[in-house]
Amino acid sequence: MPGETPLTGRIRPDRPPLDAVGYEQAGGYQALRKALGSLTPAEVTQQVRSSTLRGRGGAGFATGQKWSFVPMGEDAPRPRYLVVNADEMEPGTFKDRLLLEGDPHQMVEGAIIAAYAVQASVAYIFLRWAYRVAARRLEKAIAEAYERGYLGRNILGSGYDLDMHLHVSAGRYMCGEETGLLNALEGKRANPRSKPPYPQTSGLWGKPTVVNNVETLCCVPHIVNNGADWFKGLSRTPNGGTKLYGASGRVRRPGLWELPMGTPIRELLEEHAGGMREGYRFRGLLPGGASTDFLGEQHLDVAMDFDTVQKVGSRMGTGTMIILDDRSCPVGMTRNLTHFFAQESCGWCTPCWGGLRWCEQMLSEMEEGRGREEYLDRLAAHAGMLGPGHTYCALAPGAMEPLQSALTLFREDFERHIRERRCPWRSP
Amino acid sequence: MLSETERQAIDAEIPHYARKQAVCIEALKVVQRHRGWVSDEALHDVAGHLEMTVDELDAVATFYNLIFREPVGRHIILICDSVSCWLMGYGALRERLSERLGVEMGQTTADGRFTLLPIVCLGACDHAPAIMVDEDLHRDVAPDHLDAILERYE
Ligand code: SF4
Ligand code: FES
Numbered sequence: 001m002p003g004e005t006p007l008t009g010r011i012r013p014d015r016p017p018l019d020a021v022g023y024e025q026a027g028g029y030q031a032l033r034k035a036l037g038s039l040t041p042a043e044v045t046q047q048v049r050s051s052t053l054r055g056r057g058g059a060g061f062a063t064g065q066k067w068s069f070v071p072m073g074e075d076a077p078r079p080r081y082l083v084v085n086a087d088e089m090e091p092g093t094f095k096d097r098l099l100l101e102g103d104p105h106q107m108v109e110g111a112i113i114a115a116y117a118v119q120a121s122v123a124y125i126f127l128r129w130a131y132r133v134a135a136r137r138l139e140k141a142i143a144e145a146y147e148r149g150y151l152g153r154n155i156l157g158s159g160y161d162l163d164m165h166l167h168v169s170a171g172r173y174m175c176g177e178e179t180g181l182l183n184a185l186e187g188k189r190a191n192p193r194s195k196p197p198y199p200q201t202s203g204l205w206g207k208p209t210v211v212n213n214v215e216t217l218c219c220v221p222h223i224v225n226n227g228a229d230w231f232k233g234l235s236r237t238p239n240g241g242t243k244l245y246g247a248s249g250r251v252r253r254p255g256l257w258e259l260p261m262g263t264p265i266r267e268l269l270e271e272h273a274g275g276m277r278e279g280y281r282f283r284g285l286l287p288g289g290a291s292t293d294f295l296g297e298q299h300l301d302v303a304m305d306f307d308t309v310q311k312v313g314s315r316m317g318t319g320t321m322i323i324l325d326d327r328s329c330p331v332g333m334t335r336n337l338t339h340f341f342a343q344e345s346c347g348w349c350t351p352c353w354g355g356l357r358w359c360e361q362m363l364s365e366m367e368e369g370r371g372r373e374e375y376l377d378r379l380a381a382h383a384g385m386l387g388p389g390h391t392y393c394a395l396a397p398g399a400m401e402p403l404q405s406a407l408t409l410f411r412e413d414f415e416r417h418i419r420e421r422r423c424p425w426r427s428p
Numbered sequence: 429m430l431s432e433t434e435r436q437a438i439d440a441e442i443p444h445y446a447r448k449q450a451v452c453i454e455a456l457k458v459v460q461r462h463r464g465w466v467s468d469e470a471l472h473d474v475a476g477h478l479e480m481t482v483d484e485l486d487a488v489a490t491f492y493n494l495i496f497r498e499p500v501g502r503h504i505i506l507i508c509d510s511v512s513c514w515l516m517g518y519g520a521l522r523e524r525l526s527e528r529l530g531v532e533m534g535q536t537t538a539d540g541r542f543t544l545l546p547i548v549c550l551g552a553c554d555h556a557p558a559i560m561v562d563e564d565l566h567r568d569v570a571p572d573h574l575d576a577i578l579e580r581y582e
Contacts, residue, residue, distance in 0.1 A: 079446075091510035091549035129494050130506075130550050132563045165444040170453050170492035173548060187450040189491040205446045248512040248553035255554045290511055290549075320553070328515050336514045340548060346491075 004234055005258040006222040007215070007242060011102030017137055020144035023105040029150060031221035035113050036158040039224070041072070044117040048220065050228035052240035056095075057085055057176075057213030058289060058317045060239075060306040069200035070118040070208045081209040082115040082123040083185065084217060087169060087176045089128055090289035091340055092322040095244040096214040098256055100127075100134035103218075104141035108164070110217035112150060113224060115162050118210050123164040126181055129171050138166055173344035177393055178211040180346070191348045192393035215244055237262030239305040247273040249323030250280040256320070262308070266300040268321065281326040284409055288317020290337050291398030293405035294324070314405070329425035330410035331417050334403055335363035341399035352396035355386050359403065366414065369422040376414060380407055430473050434458050438477065448478050452488055456495050465496040493547075501536040501543040503581040505529075506560040509546045512553035517570070521557050524571035528578070542581070 010018055010026050018026060035044050049064025070080060084107065088096040099107060107125075115123045125142075127135055142164050145151045153161050172190050174180040179193035182204050203209025219241055223231045232240040239261050245268050246256040252274030259272070265287070269275065276282050284294045287304065293314035295302070302312050309316040324333055342356035359382050362375045383404035386396040407414060416424055430438070437458045441451040455478060459470045466474075466489055475485040489495045507525060509518055522533075529537050529544060536543040552558040555567030559577075566577055 088551050089548060092512050092553050093549065094551040094553050097551045128551075130547070130560060130565075132565070163444075168454075168457070170457060171494040171547075172492050184453070185445075185450060186447070187445075187452040187488065189488055246554060248556060249515050254556075286511075322512055322515070322553070324515070333511065333515065336509075336511050340510055344548065 003260075005242060006226075006234070007099065007106070007218050007244065008102065008258040010106070011098065013102075017101065017103050017141075018105065020105060020141070020148055023103075027225070028105055028221075029109055029148075031224035032109050032112055032116075032150060033156060035116055035224050036156050036160060041117045041119055044113060044224065047228055048117070048223055051219075051223045051231040052228075052238065053216065053219050053223065053231065054239055054306055055213055056215035056219075056243070056318070058090060058291075058315070060316065063212065063216055066200060066212075067114070067118050067210060069198065070210060071201060072119060077207055079122060079207055080118055080120040081204045081207060082111060082118065082120040083178075083181065083204065083209060083211045084111050084123065084125040084214060085176065085178065085181060085211050086125055086127040086131070086134070086214050087181065088131070088214070089173045089176050090291065090318055091337070092248055092286060093246075093289045093318040093320045094248075095246055095256055095318060095320055097131060097134060098244070099214050099218050100131060101137060104134070104137045105145070106218050106221065107214055108138070108141050108145050109150070110220040111164065111212075112145075112155070112162060113220050114210065114212060114217055116160055118208070119160075120210070121161055121163065123162060124185060124204075125164065125166045126169060126175065126185060127166060128169050128175075135166065135168055142166060172346075173340075174346045174395070177395070180393070181211060182209065189346070191346050194392070235261035235305075237303055237305045237308065239307065243304070243319050245272070245304060246320035247323060248320070249285075250277045250325040250327075251275065251323055252277055262303040262305040264301055264303050265295070265321070268304065269300065269323070273323075276323075276325060279327075283324045283326050283328075283330065285324060286317075286322040286402060287314050288319045288321065290322070290340060291315075291394075291401055292317040293401045294409050295405075296409050314401070327425070329367070329423055330406055330413045331363060331367050332423065332425065334406040334410075335360065335367055337402045338363055338399060341395060345395060346393075349392040349396075351386055352391045355382050356396065356399055358382065359399075366417045367423050369417070369420075371418040371421075373418060375418070376407065379403065383407070430459070430470075430477060431462065434462055435477070438474075449480055452478055452480060452485055453492065453495075456485075456489055456492075460496060464502075465499050471497075499536070501540050503542050503562050504560075505542055505544050506547035506550070507544065508548070508550045508552070508556070508558045510549035510553075512549070513557040516556035518557045520571050521559070521569060521574075524574055528574055542578070 053063045054060045174190040180190035184190040199209040243261045338360045342360045345353045347353045383400045388397045438455045
């Protein structure tokens with residue numbers, strides 16, 4: 001039913017998260033009991049498939065399908081691994097922090113069920129360093145789960161074994177890309193790997209590996225408990241479930257809300273974020289993190305889900321929106337975003353590391369009043385050259401999404417910078 | 429030489445991974461926790477301990493932005509320079525910080541108390557601008573709050 005908030009229902013901002021006992025009393029670990037006690041791994045995967053759950057890390061790949069690519073059976077390679085991507089580093093994104101800090105057992109339970117579904121024997125939680133509170137709470141939750149027999153040998157008498165370890169990263173955006181993350185876990189530079197082979201067949205140390213985002217895994221216990229149809233019914237669109245939506249920027253109430261998937265952008269912005277702050281007007285937004293295309297006023301009635309946002313030329317991404325107001329410079333914002341990608345480029349392929357620096361340079365000159373007429377075309381050309389298919393991984397195409405959409409949506413502002421040889425938003 | 433405590437902390441991680449080399453990032457963090465940064469000598473010792481070449485380990489150490497290969501101050505200030513913080517007043521905050529500490533980004537104060545570094549989005553964008561001092565996150569930071577915040581870190 002719309003209106004339910006399974007993922008955040010147990011989270012209270014004014015108190016520490018539930019410990020294992022509290023979590024059990026609130027219905028926790030029931031799904032794990034059910035899965036291990038009465039469902040085969042294939043049945044769990046099938047249930048998640050039918051639920052239409054799609055990855056909440058940004059790419060939106062069907063979760064059950066991802067699991068089903070893992071080779072199973074007697075002759076399948078072992079060990080297999082489950083990796084939780086808790087590296088939340090997409091600028092403007094702060095949703096997994098809430099889930100990790102607010103209800104760590106929920107994520108641990110989801111990860112154990114996922115691991116069971118692909119018969120993994122080791123699970124790693126790949127956590128970014130900056131999430132110190134989450135690190136402490138996860139460590140505690142994992143220890144409690146071992147104590148109570150949810151991890152370790154012969155879990156709940158089922159004969160299934162699983163170990164879980166927390167890996168705290170030393171920081172780099174590339175670790176969010178799943179193959180980069182695997183290299184980081186192996187103690188290497190987080191350069192991406194070529195695909196295929198996909199991690200599901202050849203991942204960590206060449207063994208079958210599934211990488212799932214935190215929010216995705218948090219959905220899993222609820223699907224197992226309540227069924228696929230219930231999960232689909234939470235949504236307002238064919239993409240099932242609820243979604244953690246967020247907003248930052250000059251809105252009245254920046255924050256996070258768990259709402260039915262497919263909630264329209266306008267409703268998020270006006271009802272939940274409270275509209276723009278006094279004295280600020282809306283100019284545009286990035287729907288789901290730094291690597292999504294800008295949307296404008298004309299897109300506000302779009303439903304926020306994977307397919308609908310894609311249809312209007314952007315991506316839902318992480319679902320945490322960044323709002324641009326009329327007192328901030330669109331060129332400056334684009335420069336900030338491009339700087340981020342240029343800095344985080346892993347340097348593996350030339351178009352990306354060279355091209356992004358060049359883009360950043362042109363945008364900086366523009367902002368400082370030294371932009372030249374031809375920069376607009378040159379930037380647009382980069383948007384094509386660094387687009388999908390020309391680089392080794394998705395970082396460069398991701399960087400081009402805000403850039404190329406800004407060039408269209410805020411064309412006049414870019415032109416003014418060049419024509420007037422100054423940034424109109426800067427005091428002289 | 430790695431201290432006994434450092435060695436123990438590193439060795440405790442080894443059984444969690446299929447290969448020894450996987451703990452190298454953790455090992456560098458262990459060293460850094462005890463010494464503040466990773467010197468050439470420390471790098472050499474960790475590499476030896478994990479049966480890696482020094483170059484192999486340095487390639488890793490220089491890739492991750494929270495491994496410090498140069499000495500740092502007693503406290504690290506990480507200021508988020510990503511998009512939401514940029515929109516919400518990062519510029520003014522950064523200016524005040526630099527002015528107050530008398531250092532630019534990447535530098536350490538003359539008394540060795542603070543090192544100022546930029547960091548990507550801290551996942552606190554609904555409370556931008558955000559900074560971290562050591563392990564503490566500070567949210568909704570206005571330039572005027574800085575004195576009260578920094579006072580806590582001797
Ligand atoms: S696109 Fe950029 S980040 Fe990706 S592999 Fe190439 S250089 Fe590295
Ligand atoms: S952009 Fe600064 S915390 Fe996210």
